[in-house]
Amino acid sequence: MPARLLVGVARPHALEGLSSLRQPWRSLGASSLRAAATDVEPLQQGSAAATAPQVQDVCAVLRSRGLLQDVTSPDLATISSQEQLLAYCGFDPTAESLHLGNLLGIMVLAWFQRCGHTPVALLGGATGRVGDPSGKSAERPVLSEELIERNVKGIELTLRTLLQPPPGSGLPEPLVLNNLDWFGGMGLLTFLREIGKYARVGTMLAKESVRKRMESESGISYTEFTYQLLQGYDFVHMRRQYGVRVQVGGSDQWGNILAGTDLMRRMMGGPEAADACGPSSSSSSNSDTSGSEASDAAAPTGTQQGAGAGSSDGSEGAAADPCFGLTFPLLLKADGSKFGKSEGGAVWLNADMLGPYQFYQFLFKTADADVIKFLRMLTFLPLEEVASIETAMQAPGYAANTAQRRLAEEVTRFVHGEQGLQQALKATQALAPGAVTKLDADSLEAIAGDAPSASLPRDRLVGALLADVMAAVGMQPSKAAVRRMIKGGGVRVNNERIEDELHMLSEEDLIDSRLVLIAAGKKNKMLVRVA
């Protein structure tokens, strides 16, 4: 029996019992991984191959979920159904947290993992110091070393947590690497002799990311121009050291990914590497390549094959195993702009930067037009279930936002765990107008980032007129305005409607003796703390 594909559960922790995948390579050192990966027997239906590690065609899965835009060779489909592969995605530490757009890369790695392959998360400790010009109209600011280190820690934890397989699931453990480990100690002369020698300036200049910036007034620095070589070498290095054979990234990374396969061909040489690592013009799995860097896709490949063949670290044999690049479409907002961190209003994955309640609420507000697509891309729900949600949406009697609720629950559970989801659900219920759920201070703190907050000394809260408090914190322009709102039934304290214009706040109104939530109408909420 082929391995069952692991769908239907949002968080890997919940996977126990679902998997028949094993991981015989788990106890192997990193350098043995490649050998182990090539020892895998092809999977055969109903044969003794049941004892071999189980792998599946990851391209078919990714395509069905809308997560495959381009692939450098269609052979990846066949090879991924026969051999265990290591697939990597890189993340530069340009912020303390990853964001919703980055979740796509994590999902793609997670699907590789669920198909029996090893996900490799690469932290760009070195590349983050250089700055990727892809998709950027201006030079990136230079971040301090301390900030980069802090950011690395922040995103590393998220990657490790989200890619952690449940104990006993049999899914491969993730590998988390940092490119500062190989670039940190590399001198300029080594870089120029060992890497730069194999790069072609013409090809580098032709990259969309470089070309666009060269046309701009400020141009491009030599530093950012070099970025593609660093990312390219990452692939070469990880292939040699760990047997990584696939690089994935958003469609904006196509140029950098090709820089990797190109450099690999030149540095490692051999006709097989040349054949397998180059992009194939017919390989695009999706005719809509709008997100890809068009000129990069058309960049000449296979020219100067094997130039400088052979590598200084004696890994020529690696050329026999083809390597691949794969991109997924960018996650776009309703206005067509990319979910990112530089574009403002980032939907952070780190709970310290965006609490589970706000994260949940953001997904809950997904437009009807996007929700099915997001269910496919951002959750592990079986596609049949997504299809039935889609059908239900068109049927009479559909309760509005059912699909959005499911999306928000699945993604929040995956990112923030069951506890985070429960916190988000509790705050959501408690804040529904007229809700009977009692608020607690933690739920209130969870929404604090959403509602503005203010502080007042205890003696200006306890025993004070509500109208005075609301005017003092600026919720209404005057006490008279507050009184009018109370009369109209628009004022709530901790979600309970206030009917008395002369209502006084008491100690009982202070949740956990430190917080009170005041609402004037549906949208104007304020969390008032005891100073």
Ligand SMILES: Nc1ncnc2c1ncn2[C@@H]1O[C@H](COP(=O)(O)OP(=O)(O)OP(=O)(O)O)[C@@H](O)[C@H]1O
């Ligand atoms: N909206 C998005 N949809 C899909 N993938 C994305 C999105 N944003 C970023 N990625 C992918 O996440 C990986 C890491 O991206 P990175 O953190 O550098 O980008 P970013 O957050 O968009 O940065 P910036 O906003 O500073 O450009 C890349 O593979 C990139 O393509």
Ligand SMILES: N[C@@H](Cc1ccc(O)cc1)C(=O)O
């Ligand atoms: N260039 C990628 C991050 C990355 C870094 C190093 C790599 O080897 C791969 C990817 C980005 O900015 O999104």
